[in-house]
Amino acid sequence: MSRSISRGLAVLALALGALAAADARAVSFGPYPIIYPSTIQNQDLTIELTPTGTIAFDIANVPYTTPQLFELTDVSVNAGSFHFTLDPTLTSPALGVIQPDGHFLIPTLFLVGDDGSGAFDLAIPNVQGFVFGAPEFAVGFSSQFQIDAGADLFTVSLYVNAPEPGTALLLACGCTALALRTRKEIAR
Amino acid sequence: MSHRRWMLLLPLLALPVIGPAPCPSGGTHVAQQYLHAPSYVEPHTPGSGAPEEVAASDNVQSILGATPDLNRVSYVRTFLDHADAPTPRAILILVPGFLGGGGTFSPLAKQLVRKFNGNLEVWAVDRRPNLLEDRRGTAYAQQALASATTPDEVRDAIYAGTFFYLPEDDFFDTNENGEVDPPTELPDALGNPRSYVELAQDDVRFMAHWGVDTYVRDWKVLVDRAREIVGPDGLVLFGGHSMGTYWASVFAAYDFDPDPAVVDAGYSHIDGIVLLEGGGGRGPSATAPTLATYESRVADLEAPGGPPVFLGDFQGIAPPLLGPAAEIAGLAASQLPNESSIVQRTRIFSGGTLALIFGFATFDNRAILGAFIDDDLQPIGAFRGSFGFSDNGPNVFGSFAGSTFYSLRNAASNELRTWKEFDDPTLPSCPPHLVNENATSGTGCALLDNGPRPLPTATPVTWGREAEVSDLDDLIAIQTAPSNFVEWYFASGRPNLDGSYGIDSSALVAESVAATGSEGPLVLTQNSHVNVPVLCIGGSNGLAPLESSFAPYLASIATPAADQQIALLEGYAHLDVLTARHNGAVPVMTDWVNRLLVRKLLAP
Numbered sequence: 001m002s003r004s005i006s007r008g009l010a011v012l013a014l015a016l017g018a019l020a021a022a023d024a025r026a027v028s029f030g031p032y033p034i035i036y037p038s039t040i041q042n043q044d045l046t047i048e049l050t051p052t053g054t055i056a057f058d059i060a061n062v063p064y065t066t067p068q069l070f071e072l073t074d075v076s077v078n079a080g081s082f083h084f085t086l087d088p089t090l091t092s093p094a095l096g097v098i099q100p101d102g103h104f105l106i107p108t109l110f111l112v113g114d115d116g117s118g119a120f121d122l123a124i125p126n127v128q129g130f131v132f133g134a135p136e137f138a139v140g141f142s143s144q145f146q147i148d149a150g151a152d153l154f155t156v157s158l159y160v161n162a163p164e165p166g167t168a169l170l171l172a173c174g175c176t177a178l179a180l181r182t183r184k185e186i187a188r
Numbered sequence: 189m190s191h192r193r194w195m196l197l198l199p200l201l202a203l204p205v206i207g208p209a210p211c212p213s214g215g216t217h218v219a220q221q222y223l224h225a226p227s228y229v230e231p232h233t234p235g236s237g238a239p240e241e242v243a244a245s246d247n248v249q250s251i252l253g254a255t256p257d258l259n260r261v262s263y264v265r266t267f268l269d270h271a272d273a274p275t276p277r278a279i280l281i282l283v284p285g286f287l288g289g290g291g292t293f294s295p296l297a298k299q300l301v302r303k304f305n306g307n308l309e310v311w312a313v314d315r316r317p318n319l320l321e322d323r324r325g326t327a328y329a330q331q332a333l334a335s336a337t338t339p340d341e342v343r344d345a346i347y348a349g350t351f352f353y354l355p356e357d358d359f360f361d362t363n364e365n366g367e368v369d370p371p372t373e374l375p376d377a378l379g380n381p382r383s384y385v386e387l388a389q390d391d392v393r394f395m396a397h398w399g400v401d402t403y404v405r406d407w408k409v410l411v412d413r414a415r416e417i418v419g420p421d422g423l424v425l426f427g428g429h430s431m432g433t434y435w436a437s438v439f440a441a442y443d444f445d446p447d448p449a450v451v452d453a454g455y456s457h458i459d460g461i462v463l464l465e466g467g468g469g470r471g472p473s474a475t476a477p478t479l480a481t482y483e484s485r486v487a488d489l490e491a492p493g494g495p496p497v498f499l500g501d502f503q504g505i506a507p508p509l510l511g512p513a514a515e516i517a518g519l520a521a522s523q524l525p526n527e528s529s530i531v532q533r534t535r536i537f538s539g540g541t542l543a544l545i546f547g548f549a550t551f552d553n554r555a556i557l558g559a560f561i562d563d564d565l566q567p568i569g570a571f572r573g574s575f576g577f578s579d580n581g582p583n584v585f586g587s588f589a590g591s592t593f594y595s596l597r598n599a600a601s602n603e604l605r606t607w608k609e610f611d612d613p614t615l616p617s618c619p620p621h622l623v624n625e626n627a628t629s630g631t632g633c634a635l636l637d638n639g640p641r642p643l644p645t646a647t648p649v650t651w652g653r654e655a656e657v658s659d660l661d662d663l664i665a666i667q668t669a670p671s672n673f674v675e676w677y678f679a680s681g682r683p684n685l686d687g688s689y690g691i692d693s694s695a696l697v698a699e700s701v702a703a704t705g706s707e708g709p710l711v712l713t714q715n716s717h718v719n720v721p722v723l724c725i726g727g728s729n730g731l732a733p734l735e736s737s738f739a740p741y742l743a744s745i746a747t748p749a750a751d752q753q754i755a756l757l758e759g760y761a762h763l764d765v766l767t768a769r770h771n772g773a774v775p776v777m778t779d780w781v782n783r784l785l786v787r788k789l790l791a792p
Contacts, residue, residue, distance in 0.1 A: 067790050089775040095782055097789040107277050107785045108307045110778070123305035125274040148272065 029138045030056030031074055032160045040079050042152045053077040053084075055160050059098060063136045070098035070131075075111065084111045087121065096127070102134030104141070122147070132161070218301050219269030220294065222670035224319075225413070227261035228405035232397040232490070234258050242394040242490075250385045251322045253377040258394075261406040262314040264290045264671045266297035268306025278308040278423035278781050279414035281407065283315075283439075285430025285466065286570050287499070287507060287678050290314040290671040292429065295662045296766045299774045308781060311410055316398055317498060317677040322385045324374045325352030326515040326668055333523060342523050346530060348372045349519065353384045353512035354534035362533045386508050387498075387677060395497035396489035399682030400710055403435065404442045404454065411439075411457050423785055426454075427462025427723075429766055430570060430731065434687070436461055437469035437741060441691045441715035448701050453714040460721040460784055464765045464773070465730045468741030469691030469715070476688045479699045479708060486709070489681045497681035503568065503589070504540030511676035517560075518667025520553035521660070528604055529556040545588070549581060549596040555607040558660050559596060563761035564634055567593040569731050573658045573763030576610040577634035585624040585632055594632045608634075610656040610769070638728070641756075644735035652728035655759025657768035691715045691744070715744055721751040723780045725773050727760030753780060 031054035040049040053076045060069035072094035077084040087093040087110035096106035106127040113122045129143030140161030147154045231238035234248065235257030244256050252258075267276070280300070282293050290312035297310035329349025336342045347363045355371035356362050363369065371383040407426070414424045428436040440461055445452035455461075461468075477485065488494045499507055513536045520530045529551040537543055545567060546559060555578050559565045563572040567588035581599035585592065596605050608615055617635035624632075638650045666673045689696060693712040700708025707713075722742065726732035735754050742752050757765065757772040765773045 069786065069790065090782070091779050092782060095786045097786055105789065107789070108304055108782060110303075110782075121303065123303060123307070125277070125305055125307040148270070153272075 026058055026060050027062045027138075028056065028058050028073065030054065030160070030162075031076070032056070032140055032162050034077065035140075035159050035161050038157055038159045040154050040156050042154050047152070047154075049079045051077050051079040051156075051158065055158075057138070057141070059131075059138060062138070064098075065100050065135065067097050067099050070096040070104045070106070072096075072106070072109070082113050082115045084113050084122065086110065087112050087123075098131060098134065100135045102131045104129050104131060104143075109145075129158075217268050217270040217273070217306075218298050219267060220297075220669075221265045221267070222262070223265055224260045224262045225409060227259050227409045228402060229259045230394075230397050230402045230405075232394045233402075234394060245391040247385050247387055247391045248320070250376040250378055250380070250382060251320060251387075258316060258319055260316075260319065261409050262290070262316075262318060262671070263410060264294065264297070264312040264314070264669075266294070266301050266310040266312070268301060270306070273306040275417065276304075276307055276309045276422070277418055277785055278304070278425060279311060279418055280308060280425045280427065280462065280777075280781070281311045281313065281410050281414060282462070282464075283313045283407070283426075283428035283432035283435040284675070285428065285432045287502070287510075287675050288429065288432070289318060289666075289673050289675050291666040291669045291673050292763075292766055294666055294669065294671075295658075295768070296771055296773065299771050300777060303774055303778050304781075311414065312671065313407060313410070314671050315403060315675060315679065316406065317395070317679050318671070318675055320387060320392065321511065321672075321676045323512075323515070323672075324376070325349045325372065325384060325512060326519070328352065328372070328374055329516070329519055330668060333519065339524075346516065346519050346523060350516050350530055350534060351383075353516065354509070354531075354536060355383065357535065359538065360533060360535055362530060364533070384512065389494075389496050389498065389500065390492045392497060392677065393490045393492060393494070395677075395679050396486055396494075396682055398497075398679045400438055400442070400686040400712070403683075404439050405444070407435075407439055408444060408454070408457070411454075415457065421789055423459040423781065423788065424457065425460045425462060425781065425784075426458045427464060428466065429464040430466045430762065433463040433466030433741075434469045434691075436463065437691050437715070437718075438712065440718045440720070440745075441469070441712045443707070443711040443713050446707060448697075448705070448707050451714065453717060455714065455718040455720050458720060459788065460723065460780075461718075462777070463722065463724045463732075463738060463741070465726055465732050465762050467724075467732055467737045467739075469744075470740055471744065472689045472692055472695070476690075476693075476696070477685075479696055479703060482685065482696065482709065485685050486682065489685075495681055497679065498677040499680040504544075505542060506536075507674065507678055508676050509536050511672070511674040514557075514674050515667050515672060517553070517557050518664045521557045522664050523553075525554040526552050526604075526606070529553050532556055545593075545595065549598045549605045550602075551578075551596075552604040552606055554660065555605045557664065558607040559605070561663060561763070563654070563729060564632070564636075565594050565596065567591050569762055571763070572730075572761040573663075573767050574610065574634075574654065574656045574729070574759070574761050575658045575660050575663065575767075576612065576656055577608050577615050578605050579608055579616050579631040579634075580606050582630060583632040607660065610659055615656055641728070641758075642734060645739075646734060646736060648732065648734045648737045650729050650733050652758040654729050654761075655764075657760065657764050657770070657772075659767075659769050662767055662769070686710055691741075716746060718745040719747050721780075721784060722747050722753070723777065724752070724754040725765055725776060726754070726756050727762060727764055728756055728758045730760055730762040730764070 034053050038051050056074040058071045075086045093110035096104050098104040109124040109127045111122040112119050127145045129141050131138045131141040133139040143158045229236050231240040232242050234244040284292050293312035329345050332345030352372035356368045373381040373383050376382045440455040442454040513531050517531045558575050562575045566572050582597045583594035615634040618633035621633040635654050637653045641651045693710045697707050724738040755776045
């Protein structure tokens, strides 16, 4: 499949997601790529990694006016020689709550890391962030948290966004859906 | 995306992005503290200062000092010991089962805290009688072992501890030196040299008042303290193992407010109940006494010479001796694993059940502990875990008190019976071995197939392929920890009386209110209102092997079916849910806690 076709399908999926959002039901977003300026830095800045990969997430109801279930459904992050994924031993390793203003909290994010020598658990308490486009839709999110690796403390800054030109189309579709719904409500 | 396009997103990124979260740890700092806190003041208990206070006997003073205060609640706190550890969002309070100390939860607690990276703590309760254990012998032996540099010094240290609890006599030459060595005497709490202070029933008649009411009020102190830590958005969860599941259901069902017109139900203070290898409480028995009979029995219990207030004998085994012997066995198993068993050369093995079960073979120090606790060799289901096997001699298949087990015999060469670890790939299985192989050549099997899983509504029966999942080293570590494995003075008098009402003493309360205007001594009136989520975990080779094991309790409460979760771990025996190395209960509990936490955050 050519790159342009897959991009087109991704955009279509995003657009459908945004349209579905207008009916206020669970919506899946992504997988979205991790983008610049995502970084992983240690305390004295002698180590700086640029994470790559993708993250997908669900929001229970979109659009929303009350706190909703927020869940990362797929994580595939590469950083240096490490690869991080959701903990496969759990049915819901990344459950959280999103507020109408877009802020989210995952009380404990359960990941598994692997540096090629074997997998290890990495649970991260209190992962907080912000979803762009909330509460009508979601085009990505940002999150910052810290990981204590024993000898060193790492600060992780993640930015996840719908790939261009999907963002623009998604915004357009979302706005259209919102306008249609508003028009329908006025008509009543 | 180009940097130029990225710049277009900057206004969005400028929206309030949350700052760094509290620092988690790499999971290598899981620690434990043994804590005592002031608790409910039971008036008859030494230290209460109330007119009803029973003076501490000489023996109690010898253990605890001249002015003991026994109105305390003790617990093992398992947590992430790190300066930047997060304040936990959830605290799980667990009550041990029959004859169990808080230490029994340690392997599970450590795995849970590590899994949550400190966002969950586990507080394992030690019931009040644990305060009465005279553990000077173990402490002395441990101190001597710390400075021992030769094998003889190691042996002497363990013998010194042994002779403190289980001195030699004309029949037992424990150290095999041809002499009757004197008992080890150590300074007691009053400064006097004494050997082991084994309490008599009349030393602790105040235990006539240590029943459901006192225990649940102790645990309420912990629940309140946990709530202060996690806050209203956090979780306080309450659970137990085995008989501890009865205690958990009792806590939920209790009305703490003394005013008959006001209810302060236990379940309203917690966010969920965890039942590990036990079906929770049941309804009152047909023999539940009237108020007058209840009060009469309490009076009998507190009178000198009255019925036992603690369990002095269980199937021919004395818990006040079993507890210390287990600690000595733990020290010997860790220090002298391949030498002949020391405890087997003491009077605790001279008769009764232990002699009957383990008296036909001579064990090494590691194998005697394994044989005592293993699901294939221990006939009592409540004491069983899957720790490995012993197959270096004949094992005879038999039955005792309705359960089957292997009785170990001496090998033809008279070598010591040794232990094969839980992860040894050569553990015998059936097939090719036969369950009931003959005594002269057969070894039987550690890994038995108990057949297909019955229907959820069937009468509970073991099923599935047995697993070997628990490490003897973890058990050994618990024996001598500050909160140990065995409860030496398991309160039986008042809890048995209270237990006859199960989880509903409404009739007793009604009778008391009518007669006196007060709710009386036991206020189990809220069970049918309990509506918090319940997680039940059983083992297919344990005492709660099927959904039906939990059904009566779940049917007795108001928790909707959607909030009743049952997980059955195939191959797990009764203790494995606490001791398994890669415990299958951990992901189940983690998912459950995680879901409850998010649900609470979502609640308006």
